[in-house]
Structures are given as structure tokens and as C-alpha cells.
Amino acid sequence: MKPAAFTYHRAHDVADAVGLLTDLAAAGEDPKIIAGGQSLMPMMTFRLSRPSALVDLGPLRRVPSMTAIDHDGHTLALGALVTHRAVETAKLPEGFAVLARAMRWVGHLPIRSRGTVAGSLVHGDATAEWCLLALLLDAVVVAEGPGGRREIPADQLFHGFYATAVDPDEVVVEVRFTRPAPHAALTEFARRHGDFAIVDAAVALDLDGSDVTGGRVVLGGVAPAPIRVPEAEAVLAAGGDARDDALVGAVADAAAAAIDPPDDPQTTATYRRRLTRTLVADACRQAAGTLQEPQP
Amino acid sequence: MNDPHLLSLTVNGAEHEVVVEPRRTLADVLRHDLRLTGTHVGCEHGVCGACTVLVDGAPTRACLVFAVQAEGADVRTVESLARDGELSDLQRAFGDHHALQCGFCTPGFLMLAEGVLAEQPDASREDIREALSANLCRCTGYQTIVDAVHATACSRRETERSGARPVDWESCS
Numbered sequence: 107m108k109p110a111a112f113t114y115h116r117a118h119d120v121a122d123a124v125g126l127l128t129d130l131a132a133a134g135e136d137p138k139i140i141a142g143g144q145s146l147m148p149m150m151t152f153r154l155s156r157p158s159a160l161v162d163l164g165p166l167r168r169v170p171s172m173t174a175i176d177h178d179g180h181t182l183a184l185g186a187l188v189t190h191r192a193v194e195t196a197k198l199p200e201g202f203a204v205l206a207r208a209m210r211w212v213g214h215l216p217i218r219s220r221g222t223v224a225g226s227l228v229h230g231d232a233t234a235e236w237c238l239l240a241l242l243l244d245a246v247v248v249a250e251g252p253g254g255r256r257e258i259p260a261d262q263l264f265h266g267f268y269a270t271a272v273d274p275d276e277v278v279v280e281v282r283f284t285r286p287a288p289h290a291a292l293t294e295f296a297r298r299h300g301d302f303a304i305v306d307a308a309v310a311l312d313l314d315g316s317d318v319t320g321g322r323v324v325l326g327g328v329a330p331a332p333i334r335v336p337e338a339e340a341v342l343a344a345g346g347d348a349r350d351d352a353l354v355g356a357v358a359d360a361a362a363a364a365i366d367p368p369d370d371p372q373t374t375a376t377y378r379r380r381l382t383r384t385l386v387a388d389a390c391r392q393a394a395g396t397l398q399e400p401q402p
Numbered sequence: 403m404n405d406p407h408l409l410s411l412t413v414n415g416a417e418h419e420v421v422v423e424p425r426r427t428l429a430d431v432l433r434h435d436l437r438l439t440g441t442h443v444g445c446e447h448g449v450c451g452a453c454t455v456l457v458d459g460a461p462t463r464a465c466l467v468f469a470v471q472a473e474g475a476d477v478r479t480v481e482s483l484a485r486d487g488e489l490s491d492l493q494r495a496f497g498d499h500h501a502l503q504c505g506f507c508t509p510g511f512l513m514l515a516e517g518v519l520a521e522q523p524d525a526s527r528e529d530i531r532e533a534l535s536a537n538l539c540r541c542t543g544y545q546t547i548v549d550a551v552h553a554t555a556c557s558r559r560e561t562e563r564s565g566a567r568p569v570d571w572e573s574c575s
Contacts, residue, residue, distance in 0.1 A: 107447075108425060108446075110425070111405075111424075111425055112405075113405040113424065114407060114424035114468070114470050116473075140468075140471070143467065147467075148466070151447045152447060160424065162471060191460075210532075214451075214536030215461060215532075215533050215536050216451065216463050217466075219461065220460070220462060220466070299535050300535060
């Protein structure tokens with residue numbers, strides 16, 4: 107299908123984009139930002155989304171900070187127009203290498219070449235890899251609005267069902283990942299390669315040698331928004347050997363027991379729970395290095 | 403509310419100016435305004451890859467780009483592959499390997515492969531499979547498409563090594 111009609115506005119810098127969003131809204135329009143457009147355009151062609159105006163951030167690719175990938179020794183900062191593909195092919199420090207490895211799960215190559223990290227986060231799909239990674243690595247989204255810039259931590263970002271804390275008159279300028287995770291992995295299951303995941307799981311282990319001292323367990327596809335699973339993280343915090351199958355099984359069982367996944371005829375709650383158990387166990391083993399990640 | 407925009411872009415080396423409504427996709431501008439109907443349109447929501455073209459060298463689904471976003475871009479379509487009526491090595495490899503039957507998906511696969519081989523000339527067979535998984539084909543079962551692209555990659559590498567003397571894919575393993 108073809109998208110509904112809209113007016114088109116090119117932003118030339120961030121302030122210009124914020125100004126356009128504010129002015130269009132004041133004129134009774136329903137403006138939306140387009141960057142890579144790889145999530146927005148399918149929604150518009152299905153007419154699930156019908157913004158009356160689009161503000162294009164495309165020209166901001168000329169602003170170096172918008173496509174920069176910077177590491178200051180502790181935090182990894184991605185400009186808002188950094189693409190999935192740019193992360194996939196970047197040489198990232200060990201603590202953030204999981205980001206590059208996880209990119210193979212994001213759509214397909216042409217989608218990754220255009221789609222942006224910030225766009226995926228603001229879109230807020232509950233199974234989007236970036237949403238899980240944001241919770242795993244304590245991302246902070248820097249958004250600029252009419253009142254200036256503010257920082258939104260990942261744990262306050264997702265309101266569920268494609269809603270996020272970024273306001274309609276705000277433009278994301280940067281995403282910072284503040285928690286390095288050298289022992290981390292993301293894995294998922296979809297019926298076809300490159301499709302949206304039914305369930306995806308990301309695990310980061312805090313390791314002292316092979317001793318687990320804590321960690322994170324993040325799930326997508328089991329709730330309206332991506333979630334951390336404190337019950338499973340408690341098992342990691344209680345400690346054990348990362349190579350121990352009993353520990354991995356206990357983490358996976360705790361995650362599967364803690365969730366209340368959606369139930370529909372095609373994908374039952376029972377099935378999602380079983381997927382969760384399998385995927386959390388796989389992610390734990392991949393994070394510990396006892397299971398090889400699937401090669402692209 | 404049709405809000406016409408003047409759009410300038412380069413397609414297959416030629417500069418074009420078109421007046422477009424913002425909701426017109428790049429795929430529709432190529433086909434309807436520029437009459438380059440080699441780019442096929444399948445699903446119109448980014449799943450099938452039939453409309454794949456190169457935008458500034460990167461394989462892109464032309465149905466997932468509004469034409470107005472391609473202002474100033476350098477676009478290549480399947481019409482750019484053949485020179486003076488001679489099919490390119492990649493196109494010949496598709497024919498030789500039976501990598502097409504009905505041909506509907508072929509322009510998309512060709513442009514996807516063209517972009518991938520330019521970026522990753524050393525792509526392994528597995529790399530090629532992974533990249534080609536972006537597009538759908540309902541006839542071939544994909545193996546022959548992978549064969550064709552792999553053979554092209556191989557013959558291009560051999561040609562590079564031998565110093566300009568074209569090496570046919572048949573002598574590649």
C-alpha cells in the first residue's frame with residue numbers, strides 16, 4: 107500500500123528539527139521525525155502510522171557528532187544517526203563488543219545500512235535488539251527539546267507498546283552506553299531469519315575468573331516493553347561457576363517462572379516461556395564462552 | 403495536501419530533476435517518473451527486497467525510502483549493470499547458474515549482490531548466504547543464486563590477481 111499524504115520538512119541542524127516539531131505541532135499538525143525510516147515507513151505503508159508531517163533528520167548526517175562513535179575509556183557514545191551497520195563494522199572496545207555482535211540479529215543488511223540506533227530505541231518495539239541492549243548496558247538517551255537537553259536512563263525509557271519517554275517535540279542527539287559488559291551475549295528466535303523475534307534474551311555476566319558475582323538478564327517479547335528479570339539476576343548474584351550447567355539452568359528456570367508472557371493462538375504463553383528458558387540458557391553460555399555464538 | 407518538492411538525484415550516472423509528492427517512494431519515482439522499470443516492486447513494506455537498489459553504494463530497499471530523502475543521492479539500478487548491450491559478469495553468472503526462473507526478484511538480487519561484492523570482495527560463501535537472506539525468491543530455492551554470486555566473487559578476485567585478464571567463473575573453484 108501507499109502511505110497517506112503528509113508534508114515534508116528537512117531539518118538542517120538539531121535546533122532546526124526541534125523548531126520544526128514545535129511549530130508544526132502549534133499549527134495543529136501531527137509531526138513525526140524520520141531518520142533511517144526502516145521502522146516508520148513500513149508502518150506508514152500499512153497506514154498504522156499516519157503522521158501529517160515528517161521532519162527529516164537526513165541532512166544532519168553531515169554533522170559529525172550525529173554519526174560519531176566515541177569511547178572515552180568507560181562510556182560508549184553513539185551519535186543519533188549512527189546506523190546498525192556502522193556499529194556492526196566498528197572496532198568497539200571489549201566492554202561493548204556485544205553491541206557489534208548483536209547486530210546480526212537486526213533485520214537484514216539493507217535495513218542495517220539505513221536504520222539508526224536512536225530510531226530503534228525511540229520506536230520502542232518490545233523485541234528490538236537495541237531496546238534489550240539499552241537495558242543490558244545502562245544506556246542513557248540524550249534528547250533535545252524546546253527547553254534544552256535532558257538525559258533519559260534506559261530504565262525509564264520504555265512505556266510499552268511502542269511508547270517511550272522521548273516527547274513528541276524532542277530529538278534524540280546521542281545514546282550513551284555506560285555499563286561495559288565484556289561477558290555478554292544476545293540471542294533470539296524468529297520463525298524466519300531477519301524477522302522480528304518472538305522472544306529475545308540478553309545476558310551480561312559479572313565474572314571473577316569463572317566465578318559469577320552478578321549480572322543482568324533482559325528479555326524482549328514477553329511483555330509490552332523489554333524487561334530486566336530481577337528473579338533471574340538474583341540467581342546470578344548468589345554466585346557460582348559460570349561453566350556450571352546447574353547454575354545456567356537455575357537462571358533460565360527463574361527467568362521462565364518470573365514472566366507473564368502474552369498468549370495468542372499462534373504463539374502461546376507456554377511456548378514463549380519455553381523459548382525464554384532455552385534462550386536465557388544459551389545467552390548465559392555464550393556470555394560465559396562455553397557456547398559459541400552462531401556465525402553469521 | 404500534496405506539497406510538491408523539487409528533487410535532484412543522480413541515477414545510473416545521469417542527473418535528474420523530478421517534482422514529487424513527499425509520499426512517493428524512491429521505487430515509484432524510479433519506475434513511474436524515470437521509467438526505469440527494471441526495479442521491481444513486490445511487498446512495498448521492506449520484506450521481499452525485490453526493489454533493492456544502491457543508494458550511495460549501499461544496497462537499499464527503494465520502497466523504504468521516500469524519494470525526497472534521496473535528495474542529492476547517487477542511485478544505481480539494475481539498468482546500470484549491462485554496458486553497450488553486454489550483460490555484466492554478475493548477470494551472466496546468474497544465467498549460467500540458473501539463478502533465476504521467473505525473474506521477478508532478479509533485479510533486487512543483482513543489486514544486492516553488486517553492493518555486497520563491492521563492499522566485501524573477499525566474501526565467503528557463508529557471508530554471501532547471510533547477505534542474500536535479505537531478499538525473497540519463490541522459484542530457485544536460493545542455492546543457485548548463492549552459486550552465481552559466489553562464482554562472480556571468485557572470478558573477480560582471480561581477475562584482480564591475474565592483472566586485468568578476465569577470468570571466467572568456470573575456472574574458479
